[in-house]
Amino acid sequence: MTANLPRVTYSNIGADFRPLHDMLDRSIPAFEQRWLGRDWSNRIAGRSDDEGRRYPVVSPIDHGLALGSFVEAAPDAVGRAVEAAAAAWPRWSSLSWQERLKIMRRAAELLDRRKYDLGIACLIEVGKSRLEAIGEAEEAVDLMRYYCDEMERNEGFRRPMGRAFPQEETRDMLKPFGVFGVIAPFNFPLALSVNMMSGALIAGNTVVYKPSPAAGLTGSLLIDTLAEAGLPEGAVNLVCGGGEVGRALVDAPGLAGIAFTGSYATGMEILRKLASGRHARPAILEMGGKNPSYVTAKADLATAAAGVMRSAFGLQGQKCSAGSKVYVANDVRAEFLEQLVALSAQIKVGDPRRVENYMGPVIDRRAVERFEAAAAAARAEGEILLGGTRLTGGLFDKGTYVAPTIVTGLAPDHAVNRDELFLPFLSVLGYDDLGDAIDDGNDIAYGLTAGIYSEDERELDFFFGRAEAGVLYANRASGATTGAWPGIQTFAGWKGSGGPGGKGGLGPYYVQQFMREQSHTIMRKG
Ligand code: UN1
Secondary structure (H helix, E strand, C coil): CCCCCCCCCCCCCCCCCHHHHHHHHHHHHHHHHHHCCEECCEEECCEEECCEEEEEEEECCEEEEEEEEEEEECHHHHHHHHHHHHHHHHHHHHCCHHHHHHHHHHHHHHHHHCHHHHHHHHHHHHCCCHHHHHHHHHHHHHHHHHHHHHHHHCHHHEEECCCCCCCEEEEEEEEECCEEEEECCCCCCCHHHHHHHHHHHHCCCEEEEECCHHHHHHHHHHHHHHHHCCCCCCCEEECECCHHHHHHHHHCCCCCEEEEECCHHHHHHHHHHHCCCCCCCCEEEECCCCEEEEECCCCCHHHHHHHHHHHHHHHHHCCCCCEEEEEEEHHHHHHHHHHHHHHHHCCCECCCCCCCCCECCCCCHHHHHHHHHHHHHHHHHCEEEECCCECCCHHHHCCCCECCEEEECCCCCCHHHHCCCCCCEEEEEEECCHHHHHHHHHCCCCCCEEEEECCCHHHHHHHHHHCCCCEEEECCCCCCCCCCCCCCCCECCCHHHECCCCCCECCCCCHHHHEEEEEEEEECCC
16 A cells, blocks of 8 residues: 655655655544554563653644653663663674664664654654655654664774784774663654664664653654564663653663753753763764855845745754754845745645645644744844744644744844744844855854855855854755755754764764774784
């Protein structure tokens, strides 16, 4: 039934997805019937574990839609999960890398077979549109396969070294650290969980995984899939819950390192903690973004308007890669804004289970409050060009929906232009000098993604040389700052968007961040 359906990536926006939508029309209700409203358990040492408080979760699409209940792991359960992962580590890490890859490739195969169900889980749980959700599921599969291929290309990160003497032989290798805590965010509950867990596991570490409290369903389905692939008991453990559980995990004795994707404040707290024990431990971090794009006087304005719109409002602006401000050359500002506002005004917001809706709800009430505060500031100190309001009436009253919003006239150092909002909220700034605009776009704590629109190669070169961010794009209609794909765009956060190592995910320098180096030198006789 699902063979030969078109593949969704975030950037193949022109493809014919009708067969996919036909399938989703049938599969979404079937998924709801089968999976919603259950009581889920944590998973420790291969067994269900219910130690802790049960909490119900509802969908942001409709608060009457019960996703299920999950267990906020008690501190003792978190400790047992770390112990279980530590007990599984000798076995998992002593497998040859080829044997580990066999299991991980089986996991990728299972993920691939279940990608539509897993995508639908994200859709209902987080409120992403159909194409964002299925794109994410495809990304997760590609991620796991790509990291397996990288391990193979690098021959398990083992290589012979030089000889100081003819009789001396040295080899260099990367080895796993031990137990990794993996703490994942709500916005890409599948792709980012798979990203961090597969990095850790392929490298030979074992894992205690904490999904976002808003995304326990996707997390639980994912863990079931990994268990079925034949990972040894305890190699992956699931503990649900919020910040308290995350803190218990970071503080657990026996933890070798943390992979975290989420807010800057939490990521920095984790980094400080991991630097303060008996010795420093690795923190592989992907944090926020305040991603600028630049539209120069030499831009194709239709392409620019499409790309800026998609990056600002795709997944309701809740991507760390979202484009949240755009600097426009004053010469073309009026014309660009006219196109951008006209295009964005056509966005349909509503139930993301339905094919016509490009935007679904934002994740929770706190997001709506943040939205209303930013809109009030823009109303008072600048100008609202589109949106600016919470949506009400019908389904909107049952969930958390806001209008795609474009504002202008706020000072460059206004909080709206400096802080990550994680909302469908775009601020427009004019500029006369591209260098000044890029410098201002750089003048933030973050450095994740940035984009430019210009038909002038010299301007593109200038941007690539000057922008302080790990992921740079030029002239993309499918997204000014979003849409990185495994094996194609690497995803390294500079400055406050990433950890101190300067390397990111989706590329050739990810898996080895989960490993430590060792050299073996043997002096032979004779
Ligand atoms: C995120 O931005 O939160 O590049 C994760 C993108 C996607 C998502 C990355 N690969 O937009």
